[in-house]
Each structure stands twice: as structure tokens, then as C-alpha cells.
Amino acid sequence: MSTDTSASLDAPAGAQGGESGQPISTKTVEPKDIPDVSHAMNDDQWKRLRKKVAARNKKLTARMLFGKPAIGGNVYRWGLATSLDAKVDPLRDALSQLACDQKPKRRKSSRPIDFVEPAKQIIDRLARCPSDTVACHDAILWAAAMPMLAKQFEPALWWDLLGTLQQYRESTLQTTAPASPSLLIGGAELGLTLAWRLADLPSCQRLKKSSIESFRRWVERNEEALPMLLSEPSNVRLVLGSLLRCKRLIEKTTKQKSNLSAASIGDEIATWAAAMTTPDGTAAFSQQSPKEITDDLKDYGVLMQATEFAPSSLHPAMQAALGQGHSGGRLAWEVSLPESFCHCEQAKQAILLPEWDVRRGRTHLQYSGIHNTIELHAGRSMIAAGKIETTIEIDGEPQEPIGEWTFTCEHTDDDVHYLEIEQVWSGGVVLQRQWLLIREDRCLVFADSVMPKMPLESDDKNRKILYRTRFPTTEDVSVVSETETREVFLTTGKPKALVMPLSASEWSSGPTMATLSSTDDDALVVEAVGSGALYCPLWFDFQTNRFKRKRTWRNLTVADERRICPAREAVGYRVQIGSEQWMLYRSLGNRRSRTVLGKHLIADFFAARFDMGDGNLEELVTVDDNESNDG
Known part of the structure; x- marks a missing residue:
């Protein structure tokens, strides 16, 4: 790239004015005798510019701007390891320290980093205008480090880097979708950073107004911006960090305050970040170790710092997510907490928490691919992780999914979190999947229904379905089968979950329409057969103090006008562990009034807790709620 950057400094390359196409005002106070171009600057002017930049940055250092998070460059590494899905490398680590006015720390066995060659590489890389969030964040690192780099670089390289950063910002503003997180980082924050760090250069100072406007536009598009961010959940913490830095840059370098829209989207992103935090502090669906993401977890890490968007609710939620606090009484605890069910239909992400305390377990779900991806925690232990793979055969012919998973129904309250999704398959069938978390009881129902897209004709009722x-499961989980019954325990040295295949016969001897087994790598495998339609639920119990109690489950009789319904029309199940009992009902055919366990229902799905004292059913959730109250 040419070192003649006159065009990029007085007006970003490729533009004859500001982002709106209007001429840029040049009334900013300019350092005397210091041209805002590299080729017109002599050695004395370069020295004076460096002194001015250094003097100005002493008036508003990174420590003054960001507080304790600036120590060691922490503020510029927020969420970076999670986005990289790797440990932050030495170059980015050193740049983050330069960005906070500190000399990079040297390890005994390492040489000092020479930034010249990496600067040339970032110039070439940004010239190609990459749009990913990590590239945008790398531009921020170099921009914030420019005052310190002026002490190390020859003028030509320094100006070339500055011109590239300005060109990259302009390209980001022109080509990036308005709700993209890259617009926040590579447009708004990059401009704010250059305006703060290099305010003595008119071409940088002019970026402030348009950057504030870009920030405002992004935060006000939260209905689009949040789903776009969640479609790549590894970037949640990185974008949260950028949002925090922009907020503080605006408040500290201007007389303006970030608006209510910034607080609103900040609250939403921080809530998702907390919900996606696993018991060891890492982010859901990431591969880092806790040591690699310490920048996010300290008191001045991005998670706790983000609680400023809504302190009364986010602070206890974040503490609970990080295992630093616990309920001490569930009702009092949940009064000020965010909702413990997070679902984004557009991004196809869902998180089901029994409560915010991470020690109570959590379920993370992605359904954006052909297969669902799951992370299931029993207390602090992750017992399942990876893709849930399903196969279906109809009359011996393998079928394939022919559509994406789509959201069909959800419900959340103090008793349950319920999510229902479905996928169209070949063979004229739909695979409908239910996730039901019974919060206080710490039980999870994972259930699949294979149903015809159209009402069954007489010839179709006998079609054999093999599911x-x-x-x-995770690597350290072993599947331990009971000797006499079909349930299994998932253990990590100690039992962590009890799994009951409700559509299977309880006793291991005798006929059954479903089985639950394990593979050589201890994955769970559930198989079921049916005619016309089938329902296959798994019941997970995470309450360890129930594991030694007597337990059983039963297939209930479902009646339709004194006629016993076949399994292709409707099924019911009763689960008992000790003195606690629950009931499930699922309709697979036409919606009709049916009776199960003395309850008259017109519903697609019904779940209840059975009171052993008075024999009544306490409703937990009803889908398509048109049930009669008699019975």
C-alpha cells in the first residue's frame, strides 16, 4: 500500500465527505505547523506531533477512561478468547497493553515483540476489508495503541497504518448491515477510539460525531441487532465489551450520555451472556479452559462490568451465573432477577434455567442446524454436549430432513419452561421436539413425536415407523444401566442424572416398543417403533436425593368416548419417584376430547404434578389449552 495517505486523513478514502455524503467540516483546531499528511511532514513536525499526542493522552488516559479494567490491558481483551475460541495470542495481548498506555510485560523466555512486521500484516489484512467481528476488534487494538506505536514506528509506517484504519472504518460503514455487530465495533467504536487517541489530527477528530451517530443507530435497532449477534453466540462477550467501551468513550470524551436504547440492548446482551455462562465461567458451546478467559471473569471483567446496564437485576444474576451467590430462598431470590428462560426465535438459540444459580444446572440449545446442539448441565457437571442425531425409517425406507427446525410454541412461568420446535422430513412426516423443564422438581423432559403432515388415511395408519x-454425553460421563429395569444413570464417579424411557416397558425382560441403550463412547441411544405415528419421551431427573427412592413409570390408558385410543392417536404416562408423581399426555392425532387418569382434555400436550394427598392434578403446562375443568 502506498504511504501517501493524504486522501485518507483529510477525508476517508473512497469518500468526498462524511458518511452521509455531505462535506466534512474542517473547523477543528489543528496543531500549528503540523500537516495532517505524512508526505508533507518533516522530522521536527513529526516530533512535535508525537509530543502533542503523548501530552493529550496524559490528560485522558485509558485508566481514567475505563478505570481498573485498563490495568494490564484487560478492557481490550474482553470476550476475545471466546470469539477466537483460543487463548489470546502474545501479539494481541501486547497490543492490549499498549492500548492502555503500558509497556507489554515480557516473559522470561520470550523476546520483546517487534510490532513492525505485524503492522504491515494488519495493513494488508484490513485493506481486504474483512467483515468479521475479530477483524474489527483487531482494528480497535491497533487504533488504541497508535500513541504508543508512534514511539516505535517510522513516520511512513505509522501514517500508512492510520490511513488503513480510517479506510477500513469507512468501508465498514458503507458495506456492513445496519444491525451487524461489526458496525458497532468497526464503525462506531473504531471512530470513537481514533477521535480519542488522535484528537490532534483533524481527520480523526472529525470521526467523533459520525461515530456517535453510528452507535445511536445500532443500539436503536436492538430488535434486529440482538438476533444477528446471537446467530454467532461466540461473539456475545466481545460485542458486550465493545458496547461498554463505546458507552464510556461517549460519556468521557463528550458532554453526551449514552441513550436509553444503549441501556436496553446492553441489558439484553448481558442477560444472554450471563445465561450462556457455564459453571466454570466459560461460554456455552466454546472450547476454552477457565484459565484462558480470566479477563472476562475478574471483578473488572466484562461480565461483572456489564451489570451497570441494570444493576438491580443483572448484578445478582451475574453473581449467580458465576457461582458467587446462591438463592437462600427461591421466591425472595427471583424477585429482581431477569427471566430465567432465554429464547431467540430468529437466531434459534434457547437457554432453560431452573433458576439463575449455576449450581442448579442449565440447558443450552441451538437448533439452527440440521441437528440440535445441546449442552446439558446437572448441577455444576456438564453431562451432555454435542449434536442430537436422529434417523427415521418408514416401512424400511430411510427418510431425510427436508427443512430447517422451526419454532412452534413456548411457555414459561414459575413452574416450567417449555419449548417446542419441529422439522419437516421426507415420507410425509414431521419431527416435533419438546423441551420441558420442571423447574422446582429439577426434571427435564426431552420428547420427540413423529407425526404425519396430513391426517392419516386408512392405508397410512399401519405404516411402520422406526425412530x-x-x-x-460428555467424555467423563459413563452410562450405567439398571439390571432389572430400563432406566439408566449418567455418572461422573457419582450419579448425576437418572434417565427413564417412558415409552419403553419398565422391566428389562419382556416385550417393549422402545429401548434405551448406550454406545461404546457412552452416548445414549433411544429407539422406538410405531404405526402411523409415535411419541418417544425421555425423563431426566437431576435431583440426586431422589435417586435411592423407589421409582416406576406406567403407560396410561387414554379413552375417547369409551374407546381406548391406540398409541398413534394419543398417549399418557405416569412417573413416580418416592412420594412424588407426575403425568404427561400427548395427542398425536386430531384434536378431540379425551380422558386420561380421570382428566378430560382437549389439548395437544398436558403435563401435571400429581398430589398424593388429595389425588388432584396440579397443572404444569397445557399446549393448546382448551381443556374442560371437570374430572
């Missing part, structure tokens, strides 16, 4: 699903 098989592989449910992935």
Missing part, C-alpha cells in the same frame, strides 16, 4: 436418536 432412533443418539443423545451425546
Whole structure:
């Protein structure tokens, strides 16, 4: 790239004015005798510019701007390891320290980093205008480090880097979708950073107004911006960090305050970040170790710093997510907490928490691919992780999914979180999947229905369906089968979950329409057969103090006008562990009034807790709620 950057400094390359196409005002106070171009600057002017930049940055250092998070460059590494899905490399680590006015720390066995060659590489890389969030964040690192780099670089390289950063920002503003997180980082924050760090250069100072406007536009598009961010959940913490830095840059370098829209989207992103935090502090669906993401977890890490968007609710939620606090009484605890069910239909992400305390377990779900991806925690232990793979055969012919998973129904309250999704398959069938978390009881129902897209004709009622699903467990989980019954325990040295295949016969001897087994790598495999339609639920119990109690489950009789319904029309199940009992009902055919366990229902799905004292059913959730109250 040419070192003649006159065009890029007085007006970003490729533009004859500001982002709106209007001429840029040049009334900014300019350093005397210091041209805002590299080729017109002599050695004395370069020295004076460096002194002015250094003097100005002493008036508003990174420590003054960001507080304790600036120590060691922490503020510029927020969420970076999670986005990289790797440990922050030495170059980015060193740049983050330069960005906070500190000399990079040297390890005994390492040489000092020479930034010249990496600067040339970032110039070439940004010239190609990459749009990913990590590239945008790398531009921020170099921009914030420019005052310190002026002490190390020859003028030509320094100006070339500055011109490239300005060109990259302009390209980001012109080509990036308005709700993209890259617009926040590579447009708004990059301009604010250059305006703060290099305010003595008119071409940088002019960026402030348009950057504030870009920030305002992004935060006000929260209905689009949040789903776009969640479609790549590894970037949640990185974008949250950028939002925090922009907020503080605006408040500290201007007389303006970030608006209510910034607080609103900040609250939403921080809530998702907390919900996606696993018991060891890492982010859901990431591969880092806790040591690699310490920048996010400290008191001045991005998670706790983000609680400023809504302190009364986010602070206890974040503490609970990080295992630093616990309920001490569930009702009092949840009064000020955010909703513990997070679902974004557009991004196809869902998180089901029994409560915010991470020690109570959590379920993370992605359904944007052909297969669902799951992370299932029993308390602090992750017992399942990976893709849930399903196969379906109809009359011996393998079928394939022919559509994406789509959201069909959800419900959340103090008793349950319920999510229902479905996928169209070949063979004229739909695979409908239910996730039901019974919060206080710490039980999870994972259930699949294979149903015809159209009402069954007489010839279709006998079509044989063979269903098989592989449910992935983690490496340290072993599947231990009971000797006499078909349930299994998932253990990590100690039992962590009890799994009951409700559509299977309880006793291991004798005929059954479903089985639950394990593979050589201890994945769970559930198989079921049916005619016309079938329902296959798995019941997960995470309450360890129930594991030694007597337990059983039963297939209930479902009646339709004194006629016993076949399994292709409707099914019911009763689960008992000790003195606690629950009931499930699922309709697979036409919606009709049916009776199960003395309850008259017109519903697609019904779940209840059975009171052993008075024999009544306490409703937990009803889908398509048109049930009669008699019975």
C-alpha cells in the first residue's frame, strides 16, 4: 500500500465527505505547523506531533477512561478468547497493553515483540476489508495503541497504518448491515477510539460525531441487532465489551450520555451472556479452559462490568451465573432477577434455567442446524454436549430432513419452561421436539413425536415407523444401566442424572416398543417403533436425593368416548419417584376430547404434578389449552 495517505486523513478514502455524503467540516483546531499528511511532514513536525499526542493522552488516559479494567490491558481483551475460541495470542495481548498506555510485560523466555512486521500484516489484512467481528476488534487494538506505536514506528509506517484504519472504518460503514455487530465495533467504536487517541489530527477528530451517530443507530435497532449477534453466540462477550467501551468513550470524551436504547440492548446482551455462562465461567458451546478467559471473569471483567446496564437485576444474576451467590430462598431470590428462560426465535438459540444459580444446572440449545446442539448441565457437571442425531425409517425406507427446525410454541412461568420446535422430513412426516423443564422438581423432559403432515388415511395408519436418536454425553460421563429395569444413570464417579424411557416397558425382560441403550463412547441411544405415528419421551431427573427412592413409570390408558385410543392417536404416562408423581399426555392425532387418569382434555400436550394427598392434578403446562375443568 502506498504511504501517501493524504486522501485518507483529510477525508476517508473512497469518500468526498462524511458518511452521509455531505462535506466534512474542517473547523477543528489543528496543531500549528503540523500537516495532517505524512508526505508533507518533516522530522521536527513529526516530533512535535508525537509530543502533542503523548501530552493529550496524559490528560485522558485509558485508566481514567475505563478505570481498573485498563490495568494490564484487560478492557481490550474482553470476550476475545471466546470469539477466537483460543487463548489470546502474545501479539494481541501486547497490543492490549499498549492500548492502555503500558509497556507489554515480557516473559522470561520470550523476546520483546517487534510490532513492525505485524503492522504491515494488519495493513494488508484490513485493506481486504474483512467483515468479521475479530477483524474489527483487531482494528480497535491497533487504533488504541497508535500513541504508543508512534514511539516505535517510522513516520511512513505509522501514517500508512492510520490511513488503513480510517479506510477500513469507512468501508465498514458503507458495506456492513445496519444491525451487524461489526458496525458497532468497526464503525462506531473504531471512530470513537481514533477521535480519542488522535484528537490532534483533524481527520480523526472529525470521526467523533459520525461515530456517535453510528452507535445511536445500532443500539436503536436492538430488535434486529440482538438476533444477528446471537446467530454467532461466540461473539456475545466481545460485542458486550465493545458496547461498554463505546458507552464510556461517549460519556468521557463528550458532554453526551449514552441513550436509553444503549441501556436496553446492553441489558439484553448481558442477560444472554450471563445465561450462556457455564459453571466454570466459560461460554456455552466454546472450547476454552477457565484459565484462558480470566479477563472476562475478574471483578473488572466484562461480565461483572456489564451489570451497570441494570444493576438491580443483572448484578445478582451475574453473581449467580458465576457461582458467587446462591438463592437462600427461591421466591425472595427471583424477585429482581431477569427471566430465567432465554429464547431467540430468529437466531434459534434457547437457554432453560431452573433458576439463575449455576449450581442448579442449565440447558443450552441451538437448533439452527440440521441437528440440535445441546449442552446439558446437572448441577455444576456438564453431562451432555454435542449434536442430537436422529434417523427415521418408514416401512424400511430411510427418510431425510427436508427443512430447517422451526419454532412452534413456548411457555414459561414459575413452574416450567417449555419449548417446542419441529422439522419437516421426507415420507410425509414431521419431527416435533419438546423441551420441558420442571423447574422446582429439577426434571427435564426431552420428547420427540413423529407425526404425519396430513391426517392419516386408512392405508397410512399401519405404516411402520422406526425412530432412533443418539443423545451425546460428555467424555467423563459413563452410562450405567439398571439390571432389572430400563432406566439408566449418567455418572461422573457419582450419579448425576437418572434417565427413564417412558415409552419403553419398565422391566428389562419382556416385550417393549422402545429401548434405551448406550454406545461404546457412552452416548445414549433411544429407539422406538410405531404405526402411523409415535411419541418417544425421555425423563431426566437431576435431583440426586431422589435417586435411592423407589421409582416406576406406567403407560396410561387414554379413552375417547369409551374407546381406548391406540398409541398413534394419543398417549399418557405416569412417573413416580418416592412420594412424588407426575403425568404427561400427548395427542398425536386430531384434536378431540379425551380422558386420561380421570382428566378430560382437549389439548395437544398436558403435563401435571400429581398430589398424593388429595389425588388432584396440579397443572404444569397445557399446549393448546382448551381443556374442560371437570374430572
